[in-house]
Amino acid sequence: MTIWYPDPETLTPPLHASLAQALARAISDGRLATGAQLPTHRRMAQELGLSVHTVSKAYDSLRRQRLIDGQVGRGSFVTGAEAGGSPPYRLQPETGGGYDLSISRPLFAPLHAERFQQALRQLPEGLDPACYLSTRPNAGHQAHRKAGAEWLRICGLEAPVERILVTNGVSHGLSAALTALARPGDTVVAEKITHHLLIPACASLGLTLGGLETDGDGMLPDALEEYCRRNSPKLLFLLPSLANATAGMMPLERRQALADVARRHDLLIIENDALGPVAADRPTPVAALAPERTVYLTSFTKCTLPGLRAGYLAAPEHLLPALTGRIVVFSWMATPLMGELASRWVQDGTALELARWQRRALAERHAIAAEVLQGWHWQGHPAALHLWLPLENGWTSEGFAAYARQLQVSVAPDTPFLAPRVPPQNAVRISLGSVQDPARFRQALELLAGMLRQPPEGAASLAF
Template identity: 30%
Template sequence: MTQDRAPDYRALADRLAHSLAEDLAQGRLRPGDRLPTSRDFAHRQGIAPSTASRVYAELVRRGVAVGEVGRGTFLRTTPTLPATPAHDSEPAGVVDMEVNFSVLPEQGAMLAAGMAPLVAPEMLQRLLSRPTLRGEAATREAVARLMGRGGWAPQPENLLFAGRGQQALAACFTALIEPGERLGFEAMTYPLAKALALRLGLQPVSLAMDAEGLRPDAVAAAHRAHPLRLLYVQPDMHNPLGITMPATRRRELAALCRELGILVVEDAVYTFLAEDTAEPLAAHAPERVVVVDSLSKRVAPGLTLGFLATPPALRHRLGAALRLGAWAAQGLAMAAATRWLEDGSVAELVRRKRLDAGHRNAMARAILGEAGLTLRCDPRAYHLWLLLPGSWRAETFVAAAARQRIAVSPAAEFAAGPGHAPDAVRLALAAPEEAALRPALETLRDLALAGPEASTIG
């Protein structure tokens, strides 16, 4: 006896996106309108609720809709008819304040010289042979210097390399916690980290924050209720809130994790933007903390090289996870990174990006903050958190901004757990050209102050 195969959620998402596009074109729907619940959609389509949830998640991933925790799923803007199930960039003419990668206009010329020796046939033959977890000694030593801050630096022999930072996170979540176990997140967190946890069958636990970042008492209370196996935390220029955790809080949190036996994954991807920053949690609990970082923010999204500073006792487990997932770094990327680290190119890019981030952040604070809008940010960061005034809902503001050809991210995308997400949006300042960034910020300011009643949604 054979059973019918379950419908492909991606094909269902294709058809629903086409239908929504037609309804928008005919005026039957407007950006900002709420979609039926996924349970209602499942009933109408005769599919499982889990399949319907995957369809809605796919619409959110493609940018057709936006989900707000506890409120529902809302049309974001006029969707394009999907020739393929996914797209990696905003349509032409959109000011993209969702992605947060900076590529300076002059950096291609800066980096070209370092690539020249790598294109010799003999060198390419060696570099293209196989991926690597450990890299050459020179690479480990250069990255150890790069990651060091305060009085801390990782031991070169304890470094592992992944194809990208997200793969380094995936290896941590695969190696350090079992399906069904609890993984603690800051209440607002990096969306991909939570998505990885869910994909791996882990239980995300939302933990309260304050003005200094993750609250140790929230970690202790959650652990007492049911043990936490792992903690994911962003102490520096937290994404999306921009909080940088002070040294006293880091020491307190590290001491608590040692006491309770909780392992920690410390995401340091934005640390490079701070010339001076406190030592990482790893300096205070070296046997419990894995520090994850990458070159994608420092250099460019096209250089996807991640690295993990590991406790010696965890190095083999993490290495096995990298091999199992086929997440090891590629030789050519490793060689290019090594040359750029050694010849000073990365250091010069970091210097210029610090200036660029500070300039863009100051511009945003002047345009938005001086108008009376409430912001949260680290003034050195490439992103800031805008708390919406009046009767704005986050998803409605996102839709209104999209009508002005500006893409921003609602709070619900960052919420670690179910429940109400604040009426706020994250503004990523790195990607737009400066000539487009200023008028976009002015448009967002005017939109926020005018309120939803004065916006032209529909």
Template identity: 30%
Template sequence: MTKWIPEFAGAKLPKYIAIADAMDRDIGNGILKPGARLPPQRDLAYDLKVTIGTISRAYALATERGLIAGEVGRGTYVLARQSPEPELAGSDFRGARPETSPALAQALRMDSTAGANVGQSAVIGPMLAQVFIDEPLRSNDYTRTIPDEWREAGAAWLATGGWRPAPDTIIPVTGALSGIENVIAAVTAPGDKIAFEDLTYSALARGAALIGRRAIKVRGGDEGLDPDDFERVCARDHPKALVVIPTLNNPTITIMPESNRRRIAEIAHRHNVWIIEDNIYGKALDDAPPPFAHIAPEQTFHVSGVSKLLSAGLRAGWVSGPPGFANQIINAKKLMTGGLPYAMTEVTARLVLSGEAARLTAAILSEIRARGDIARDILAGHHFASHPRCPYIWLTLPDPWLPGTFKNAALEAGVAIVEADSFKIGQADRVSHCVRAAFSVLESREDVRRGFEILRQLLDNARVSYDGME
């Protein structure tokens, strides 16, 4: 029998839930190993100074979660966890051939959503050089303080949907993905569960898995994350945080209505769940709904960066969070990815505060609209989701195409795209015969036209989906 005393001091949940959560966490951490026999309920109740009814309810909840099983006359034992889903077990994000593949090296890269080239290098390059001239010591040293200008720039960049964060809530980070992982590391512990929409930018979940967190999925739909399913997941799995892309979800392009945002915020509040809001595309919209950070500022971390609407090469972004968490996030960042690169962060702040970032963003959005018009024209007659300010198409494949088969056929024809499975958080219940075809990193509008014409030919000739079968 294992001598196990759960740690749940300070938990705000009912004791039986806190004990079941501690069991879940300790199983995830390896403290409780598969096959281990748990203490008898009466013994554990005595050790914890709680009633046997509390322990009975805790064991019952853990049994419902599939953590333990009891056998009459033998006791209660820890069950082995199911193996990680293949998508979360270290596969490449694109689910494609390695970057060294000759076919991929020669393909039209419609698998990336970095900001379109509108000549920003001619602005960024001289400004970056000027930073090294103006601040030679700081540019060659570790960043030890956060200047007020960086916070002001972050507040300006994060502003959306009628909301603008206070500068004193701003933390500079090295891009949105890094910032989200820093927040997860700061406010959760190894073994904790993090909820994600079932179709999303799954690198977020994979990054969380690398630091010992467990991804669980919430069903999505035409209006983004489903509040009813989120309520169910919270009651059943007790996630510690929700990571959500409410505006122009990647890849489905959904925009969550304000009513659903308010419902989700209320559910998260009742279940004590942090909201981590990825707003990487939110700044593209002039009429975006209010962000979660406006609706529920006390429990939301709002994150964005400049990779999509300014330059992916800058690797800069910001987090705005509830008061009192700045040092935790800064320390998590230092431990996980090191300090901030002074020159990159400084030049990004200068771009924002000088107005150059706004000018370049407007040019990028104009180019996205023009390229999207080409895609929509060529794909006319097929079913797809798009938005004039979104740099990709979410294309539904006609029968008998399957996403993986279509992706492979496209690559053989010279076009790299991403299939739906690469965005799934485990084995999603939602069937999605879709691919994402992006167009922002292609060199010219002519390349955009050529790429979508190739995809159109494949769509109209579904018989090739059977080629190569033996």
């Protein structure tokens, strides 16, 4: 049986963290299969030219991540990537043993469970049988689209009912938009730090993704202008209202400038507005500035509760046949019962109530972050679900995330958010809502603050 070893030339200080990362990647991509036995500490050390102590620390780190399991007298065995904590977006049950700040999700309270249980109890009352007896109309039931028009108005966008499609959320709408508006070989342009799902989506669809330079206000219009002259992209993807990894709110002037460039170069625009009305200071959506070329996406997942998988897509009339066709391909139609729940919450005010609750709760988390991380330069907004933390003192994104895992704190490294050919940004994304208890959230941030005070070589004392 061939035993897999990392390439020692790829290991960088701190060596135990680098070795742990290399083994974790091998487990994740299948080079080390579930059940495979790792070499003994001494054998691994000999093969890689490391000390036994360094290998022991790396194995200990993998054991804490539940990627391997040690058995006395038998050795260390791979338990599998699913048992570990490396994927940055998997939801884990909240326990007293760790802090998951990696997944960007909203806060919740007993209020949310009460509202949802009440909605489920009331669902049979006056329910149109078409919600469970039919898979048409593909664009969504008319009553649900009318509720969508009302919700979009709350989000700052006036759109006629006929231009609104019901979706199963923003990801569903994004899949429909990308496949309807672009063909393999076309180019999509976005900010260099963008939505983590856009990157694999473009790769799987054969689309070229260009990442453009930004400043504090978002994508630079001059960079978009120059890119359009050189590359003739088909689509412009924007996250102007806190849904980007950097938690930025694009001002109205920048939105207008980008819309003007898109108009000059005949670019279609996809606007992801997942948070909807959570932020009180959100400017006019790009879709209102360039309605003839913008597909606008929003949902209830981020602003009310994650289980309400429903949303809306608004688009110009000439794009609707292609978009509706893609809805049919992916799901025939959005799930009608979810659309019914969302519609009732829009009509009775529950959706807006929960969005405003989210606004207040996130502001409280933002205040905690501002206190604990005072003195470090980070990017955030009182209504954002996460913050973006550029790293100093020699930290890399992957190294910081690896050390944090040893303290049982999970953060999202920058890699999943970087468009192709964008160099590492040496930053991490920290969720404000994934740890529900505010005291435990503060504890997690304090652990990270302790790391920030140390260079990587000095942080080992925090974990061992």
